[in-house]
Amino acid sequence: MKKIGITGQDGFVGKHLYNTLNLYKDEFEIIPFSRNYFNDPPQLDRFAAQCDVIIHLAAMNRHESPDYIYETNLNLVRSLIASLERSNPECHVLFSSSSQEEKDNPYGRSKKEGRQLLMRWAEKTGANLTGMIIPNVFGPFGKPFYNSVVATFCYQVSRGITPAIYTDGDLKLIYVGELVEEIIKKIRQGGTEPDFVVPHTAEVKVSRILQLLNQFKAIYQDKGVIPSLNNRFELNLFNSFRCYMDIANHFPVRFTPHTDPRGSFVEVIRLNTGGQVSFSTTVPEVTRGNHFHTRKIERFAVIKGEALIQLRKIGTSEIIEFRLSGDAPGYVDMPVWYTHNIKNTGREDLYTVFWINEFYDPEDPDTFFENV
Structure with a gap:
């Protein structure tokens, strides 16, 4: 049985991963984590020492100060590395980075540089590192106006609020359940893959997402009719939408x-x-x-x-x-x-x-x- 720790286990992806791993109680044991551990090195060390695998999801997406996002995310990685060096240098670490690595914004830079810090640590210690470069994630229980445009649109449409589209670009998306499947696959495989690009499972224009959500509102929420769901993305989007309804x-x-x-x-x-x-x-x-x-x-x-x-x-x-x-x-x-x-x-x-x-x-x- 592998002992799994999840930093950020109360966040959007963390909660889904935690709940899914709990379905495999004969295979995985989850070591509880609290965000306060990052401010308490002895407690962080006790947590890290118990883990065979740590999935590092804890991060800040949005804040009034871009510099604060950048420094916060890098400091979380530095704290984790320091703790692993003190308590468990052989732990397999899965790091959640983002496709925003290539964008010149504080969040993307913090994720890229955080992954590079972990790469140097893994090379020095011989530990296994899986650096997961993840596309835009959507699904039930994401935080509106924070996690994704899909979460925001689901919340607004289900409550009769008209969303605004500022840039009608193509979004490369992965459903949170599909991302969890990828993470569990990497936990089971082990090994080192510092720059694993998680494949997106759908590519959709922002306007098409809003069109589908408006259809779900008109057909399902207002009339009770189960809409036509033509592919896995539409099923996942519909199930997401239902969870934002009152x-x-x-x-x-x-x-x-x-x-x-x-x-x-x-x-x-x-x-x-x-x-x-x-x-x-x-x-x-x-x-x-x-x-x-x-x-x-x-x-x-x-x-x-x-x-x-x-x-x-x-x-x-x-x-x-x-x-x-x-x-x-x-x-x-x-x-x-x-x-x-x-x-x-x-x-x-x-x-x-x-x-x-x-x-x-x-x-x-x-x-x-x-x-x-």
């Missing part, structure tokens, strides 16, 4: 029943994409679910009985609750990285229709169990 106030969405003397008819889902529809009955007091998905889109539609649906974002403690009834049928969609369940809170059987956008594959279920 979930607690958007759901549950009530159906429109059509009633006549024969009974009633309810349209459960309209989709421009495929998937699988299932139906279940649940006896009183029984709970189903308590799992989460990292890529799947899923809808729970209650059509008879009384139900409590609960959601909790992985790594947090806040629980969002929705009460649904067959007397006013409705649905809740499950965002990625939210563990969720459904409980029959009534006295009769609960009838639920489930839709998910993929056929179930036991070899790749994308279903991870964790109690809400």
Whole structure:
């Protein structure tokens, strides 16, 4: 079992990496890290001494003072190197640099020079270094106005704010889940690769990103229709967008029943994409679910009985609750990285229709169990 430390584990990429590594508890043990360790050399040394691998993600992206960004990022690298020299010179280090290395800005220079400092340290000590030059990263839970234009646009569009495009350039992008896959691959491989260029998985104009997000808002958020998702990038962008919505106030969405003397008819889902529809009955007091998905889109539609649906974002403690009834049928969609369940809170059987956008594959279920 490899012992893994992640500097910046509470940041955008760090949180996703931390949560994903936790899915492989038989292979990886995560050594907890706090940003305060950089101000406490003995504590930083204790952290570094425990690690087989350190992924150095801690960095500053934005600040009023460009010089402060530059000095902060370089000082973080210097502190890590000094700690490794004192406590663990054989540790494998993965350093997250950026495609902005080639741009003449303080952030890009700090990442390039930080990687060069680590290269000299690795040459001197014989340690393994993977210097990852990473394109623009997007995905769920990125910080708007800080991590990426995608995060900013998702936040604005989902709240009815019109974004502004200042430069309609081509963006080379990688989804955060794809980046995490690359990092885990390098952890497993080991070895030295000081200038590994992480391949981008999509190249899209800024205006096209905004066009897609506006479509998601109009088709999905406003009408409840699952949009056509033509490739992996569009699926990843859609799942990102869903996580920026005000979930607690958007759901549950009530159906429109059509009633006549024969009974009633309810349209459960309209989709421009495929998937699988299932139906279940649940006896009183029984709970189903308590799992989460990292890529799947899923809808729970209650059509008879009384139900409590609960959601909790992985790594947090806040629980969002929705009460649904067959007397006013409705649905809740499950965002990625939210563990969720459904409980029959009534006295009769609960009838639920489930839709998910993929056929179930036991070899790749994308279903991870964790109690809400």
